[in-house]
Amino acid sequence: xxxxxxxxxxxxxxxxxxxxxxxxxxxxxxxxxxxxxxxxxxxxxxxxxxxxxxxxxxxxxxxxxxxxxxxxxxxxxxxxxxxxxxxxxxxxxxxxxxxxxxxxxxxxxxxxxxxxxxxxxxxxxxxxxxxxxxxxxxxxxxxxxxxxxxxxxxxxxxxxxxxxxxxxxxxxxxxxxxxxxxxxxxxxxxxxxxxxxxxxxxxxxxxxxxxxxxxxxxxxxxxxxxxxxxxxxxxxxxxxxxxxxxxxxxxxxxxxxxxxxxxxxxxxxxxxxxxxxxxxxxxxxxxxxxxxxxxxxxxxxxxxxxxxxxxxxxxxxxxxxxxxxxxxxxxxxxxxxxxxxxxxxxxxxxxxxxxxxxxxxxxxxxxxxxxxxxxxxxxxxxxxxxxxxxxxxxxxxxxxxxxxxxxxxxxxxxxxxxxxxxxxxxxxxxxxxxxxxxxxxxxxxxxxxxxxxxxxxxxxxxxxxxxxxxxxxxxxxxxxxxxxxxxxxxxxxxxxxxxxxxxxxxxxxxxxxxxxxxxxxxxxxxxxxxxxxxxxxxxx
Numbered sequence: 267x268x269x270x271x272x273x274x275x276x277x278x279x280x281x282x283x284x285x286x287x288x289x290x291x292x293x294x295x296x297x298x299x300x301x302x303x304x305x306x307x308x309x310x311x312x313x314x315x316x317x318x319x320x321x322x323x324x325x326x327x328x329x330x331x332x333x334x335x336x337x338x339x340x341x342x343x344x345x346x347x348x349x350x351x352x353x354x355x356x357x358x359x360x361x362x363x364x365x366x367x368x369x370x371x372x373x374x375x376x377x378x379x380x381x382x383x384x385x386x387x388x389x390x391x392x393x394x395x396x397x398x399x400x401x402x403x404x405x406x407x408x409x410x411x412x413x414x415x416x417x418x419x420x421x422x423x424x425x426x427x428x429x430x431x432x433x434x435x436x437x438x439x440x441x442x443x444x445x446x447x448x449x450x451x452x453x454x455x456x457x458x459x460x461x462x463x464x465x466x467x468x469x470x471x472x473x474x475x476x477x478x479x480x481x482x483x484x485x486x487x488x489x490x491x492x493x494x495x496x497x498x499x500x501x502x503x504x505x506x507x508x509x510x511x512x513x514x515x516x517x518x519x520x521x522x523x524x525x526x527x528x529x530x531x532x533x534x535x536x537x538x539x540x541x542x543x544x545x546x547x548x549x550x551x552x553x554x555x556x557x558x559x560x561x562x563x564x565x566x567x568x569x570x571x572x573x574x575x576x577x578x579x580x581x582x583x584x585x586x587x588x589x590x591x592x593x594x595x596x597x598x599x600x601x602x603x604x605x606x607x608x609x610x611x612x613x614x615x616x617x618x619x620x621x622x623x624x625x626x627x628x629x630x631x632x633x634x635x636x637x638x639x640x641x642x643x644x645x646x647x648x649x650x651x652x653x654x655x656x657x658x659x660x661x662x663x664x665x666x667x668x669x670x671x672x673x674x675x676x677x678x679x680x681x682x683x684x685x686x687x688x689x690x691x692x693x694x695x696x697x698x699x700x701x702x703x704x705x706x707x708x709x710x711x712x713x714x715x716x717x718x719x720x721x722x723x724x725x726x727x728x729x730x731x732x733x734x735x736x737x738x739x740x741x742x743x744x745x746x747x748x749x750x751x752x753x754x755x756x757x758x759x760x761x762x763x764x765x766x767x768x769x770x771x772x773x774x775x776x777x778x779x780x781x782x783x784x785x786x787x788x789x790x791x792x793x794x795x796x797x798x799x800x801x802x803x804x805x806x
Contacts, residue, residue, distance in 0.1 A: 307324045434695045677718035
């Protein structure tokens with residue numbers, strides 16, 4: 267039975283050979299198929315790498331075929347509208363409908379389990395406000411900023427040229443220009459495709475200092491200043507870590523590096539492009555603050571901030587102490603969620619490392635409030651934002667605006683094939699293959715980017731009005747309820763601690779903050795306490 271397929275193929279091959287010799291040459295035609303199959307079956311029998319093929323020649327190959335098509339079969343025929351991950355069918359359909367500017371109305375009620383754990387909803391008002399026609403915007407720029415920037419409450423999150431195709435970058439920026447929202451470059455540098463259509467840019471500076479590095483990979487102030495003064499660059503973002511792989515660094519495979527990418531990033535051809543896990547320009551919280559000041563000075567006072575996925579609590583609190591001691595404040599902080607994003611990463615990093623967005627966002631917000639700094643520093647939330655409700659929820663628990671990456675990828679055609687790191691993206695979004703890129707029409711997908719943003723903002727306006735407020739900045743934690751179980755429902759204000767202004771400076775006793783605050787130092791990211799009791803408490 268194990269060898270039945272091989273025996274049948276070999277027998278058919280032999281019969282066709284004999285009939286071809288003895289009867290008619292037309293019998294040679296089946297050998298076009300039977301011949302290679304016979305050779306493959308004999309190879310399966312002799313090889314030692316795949317046990318299943320050695321035991322089941324030819325038949326064992328069906329397993330590999332089924333594994334190859336399993337994700338597509340599962341996505342389209344097995345999973346329900348609410349089961350898929352990381353974005354389910356309902357979420358993807360919402361993005362596609364808004365990007366295509368078609369009706370996203372849903373009949374016959376929700377399919378969600380409204381009595382299930384972790385179901386969230388927003389309280390509406392019995393006296394709703396008139397819907398606002400003006401787009402919602404937030405001004406970014408602290409006391410030391412000379413060129414404040416007014417940004418939309420939804421923008422394109424960091425995705426590098428190199429990770430995304432030129433056509434995708436160009437389409438995203440075209441949509442950003444038309445919709446008057448910003449496009450973060452990602453750490454891969456400032457390319458011609460970012461600049462071509464005139465959309466506002468946030469230039470991200472990562473650990474590899476791409477686009478502003480010297481031959482040894484160190485930060486080059488002159489190169490930075492030259493590009494930072496570009497009028498399209500509205501803000502600068504220092505990437506400390508990202509939710510997809512916090513503390514891991516990044517890799518752009520050599521196969522995806524084109525001469526254009528090498529020129530943009532200032533890197534050599536033919537080698538994997540490595541982003542180190544950490545920065546070399548600074549090694550302490552105080553050093554980070556000084557780097558923020560340096561970039562703000564070099565860019566003639568443009569807003570400068572940093573992005574991170576929250577890890578050790580005392581490290582972020584150490585940055586807060588450095589801000590207080592130096593008086594140097596970032597203009598904004600972007601909080602990324604540990605649930606991952608567009609960056610490819612080892613499973614353990616995507617699944618189990620880094621604080622998820624909601625918890626990280628609330629911690630950063632509370633830390634700044636507790637230090638008396640929240641009114642001077644803006645916070646952006648970046649992580650799986652695809653709906654107006656997600657924006658409202660993030661703003662209610664601590665953010666000033668939201669950034670979306672995968673949502674905008676889907677707006678330009680991504681089908682969640684999850685082949686971003688292979689250079690074989692089927693729709694031309696995440697590939698440097700010129701043939702595959704051609705599938706993505708810049709004009710059409712630029713319009714879709716614009717429509718996704720506009721229609722999401724339109725729905726957010728309706729949610730804001732329904733909540734009885736005038737601007738999404740008025741959302742508060744008590745506006746959002748969460749079901750912790752079928753019998754335990756709380757709003758975020760009740761379910762999570764929220765500090766009072768300056769509380770950390772006045773001997774805060776809250777257990778989530780006190781221990782970490784006591785061991786944080788502006789001079790080092792390392793825990794500095796010699797207090798044995800505190801160290802033992804942390805260990806347990």
